[in-house]
Amino acid sequence: MPKIQITDTRGLEQKVGTGVVIDSSVDSTLNMDVHSVITATSQHSEAGKLSVKIEKGIHHYPIIHTGPADAGSLATGARTLTAVNLSKGHCTVTANATSVAVTMPTKAHIIDLFGGSSNITVGDSIEWSLHNAGTTVNQSLVLTANTGQVVPANIAGKVGANAADASSATVGGSSTGIFKTRVTNVDGSTKTLRLA
Amino acid sequence: MPRIKITDTRGLEQTTGTGVSFESNVESTLNANVHNVLTATSQHSEAGKLSVKIDKGIHHYPIIQTGPADAGSLADGNRTLTAVNLSKGHCTVTPDGGDADVQMPTKAHIIDLFGGSDNITVGDSIVWSLHNAGTTVNQDLILTVNTGQTIPANIAKHVGANAADASSATTQGSSTGRFLTRVTNVDGSTDTIRLA
Numbered sequence: 408m409p410k411i412q413i414t415d416t417r418g419l420e421q422k423v424g425t426g427v428v429i430d431s432s433v434d435s436t437l438n439m440d441v442h443s444v445i446t447a448t449s450q451h452s453e454a455g456k457l458s459v460k461i462e463k464g465i466h467h468y469p470i471i472h473t474g475p476a477d478a479g480s481l482a483t484g485a486r487t488l489t490a491v492n493l494s495k496g497h498c499t500v501t502a503n504a505t506s507v508a509v510t511m512p513t514k515a516h517i518i519d520l521f522g523g524s525s526n527i528t529v530g531d532s533i534e535w536s537l538h539n540a541g542t543t544v545n546q547s548l549v550l551t552a553n554t555g556q557v558v559p560a561n562i563a564g565k566v567g568a569n570a571a572d573a574s575s576a577t578v579g580g581s582s583t584g585i586f587k588t589r590v591t592n593v594d595g596s597t598k599t600l601r602l603a
Numbered sequence: 604m605p606r607i608k609i610t611d612t613r614g615l616e617q618t619t620g621t622g623v624s625f626e627s628n629v630e631s632t633l634n635a636n637v638h639n640v641l642t643a644t645s646q647h648s649e650a651g652k653l654s655v656k657i658d659k660g661i662h663h664y665p666i667i668q669t670g671p672a673d674a675g676s677l678a679d680g681n682r683t684l685t686a687v688n689l690s691k692g693h694c695t696v697t698p699d700g701g702d703a704d705v706q707m708p709t710k711a712h713i714i715d716l717f718g719g720s721d722n723i724t725v726g727d728s729i730v731w732s733l734h735n736a737g738t739t740v741n742q743d744l745i746l747t748v749n750t751g752q753t754i755p756a757n758i759a760k761h762v763g764a765n766a767a768d769a770s771s772a773t774t775q776g777s778s779t780g781r782f783l784t785r786v787t788n789v790d791g792s793t794d795t796i797r798l799a
Contacts (some may be wrong), residue, residue: 412622415605415621417605418605418607419605419607419617423697426633429623431607431622431623432621432622432623433622433623433624433625434622434623434625435624435628435629436624436625436626436627437625437627437628437629438629439630439631439635440628440629440630440631441628441630441632441634441635442631442632442633443631443633444634444635445634445635445636446635446636446637447636447637447641448638449755454690455685455686455689455690455716456686456716456718456719456742457689457690457713457717457718457729458718460640460641461641461655462640462641462642462643462644463643463644464655465606465726466649466650466651466653467650467651467652467653467655467785468728469653469655469657470643470653470655471655471657472656472659472664473657473659473661474659474660474661474662474663474664475663475664481625484710492666493665494662494663494665495663495664495738496664496665498665509639518743518771521667530670530672531667531668531669531759532667532670533665533666533668535665536667537771559765560765561765561766561767561778562765562766562777562778563734563765563777563778563779567776580776580777581776581777581799585781587693589672589673590672591672597654598672598673600673600779601734601777601778602693602732602779602781602799603732603779603780603798603799
């Protein structure tokens with residue numbers, strides 16, 4: 408099998424092996440399409456020194472993301488999230504009681520979510536948000552553990568109602584929580600942190 | 604030194620210089636590994652017009668990110684953040700009797716964080732979270748300045764306790780704040796804003 412290697416010192420070479428190796432800078436003036444994983448770690452990665460950088464120029468911050476439409480409310484009342492739900496990145500549930508459980512997916516769903524048992528890796532993480540579409544004050548969503556899934560305690564696991572008035576004593580903050588779920592075991596166990 | 608150049612009109616060429624340039628679309632059906640900076644600015648980048656796009660298909664939004672485990676609480680009481688702390692992207696501090704100050708890193712730590720004096724660049728930014736692991740109502744974390752570091756004022760710099768009740772008059776919102784810290788000078792000065 409041919410392996411293509413390009414270096415600054417010797418130019419283009421064909422060797423035994425597979426894949427393409429470029430030991431040099433690469434400039435693409437048009438699009439770059441990668442149909443699998445993009446890995447962006449420095450060979451010299453070390454603790455306390457950031458090594459992954461996406462240079463977007465000085466004019467703007469946001470990256471345009473192409474993705475699916477919002478799925479709408481998944482349930483009125485308790486809901487167990489699925490791989491498909493989390494893959495959308497934004498889950499909406501409508502609280503209809505004081506504390507409505509939104510249960511993390513099963514291990515099997517987590518494995519599916521992260522590409523199946525051949526791909527799931529400890530350290531793989533996603534950020535996702537949970538919105539409470541309920542409008543009644545004091546009816547919160549409560550993120551709840553499933554087997555193997557660790558979730559935050561107390562208000563870090565709660566998402567308040569999307570009530571009409573944000574300035575009264577009983578309605579404050581946002582009705583959407585942002586979470587990060589990180590794989591801690593390839594059996595589908597995770598730990599979830601509240602990011603905002 | 605050879606430079607490999609691939610164009611849509613003339614195909615593969617070897618010219619004088621270094622690096623590889625594609626004046627064409629690039630497609631990889633397998634992985635792409637970048638061991639240094641991934642730059643994604645359009646040649647036509649301009650204010651008010653987004654030019655960086657990550658197309659993830661129509662099925663899902665989140666990107667799987669591989670990273671370190673949560674470091675746990677960094678301190679009971681006041682804490683000055685370090686390069687290593689911020690490099691994790693998520694910092695937890697626990698107040699121990701009243702409000703606790705969480706001080707931004709020194710300029711030297713900021714320089715280390717952004718890859719050292721050879722790499723730090725004005726405009727380089729990170730998004731990070733600060734979680735209050737205390738559970739006692741009205742014991743906040745307060746982000747405080749260090750020399751050269753600008754931070755938000757008023758409640759934008761406060762992160763409330765992770766108390767048990769999200770629905771009372773005194774415990775509202777999330778116990779995690781999300782911030783964006785941007786390098787404003789290569790001497791390690793930064794400006795931090797509250798995102799959520």
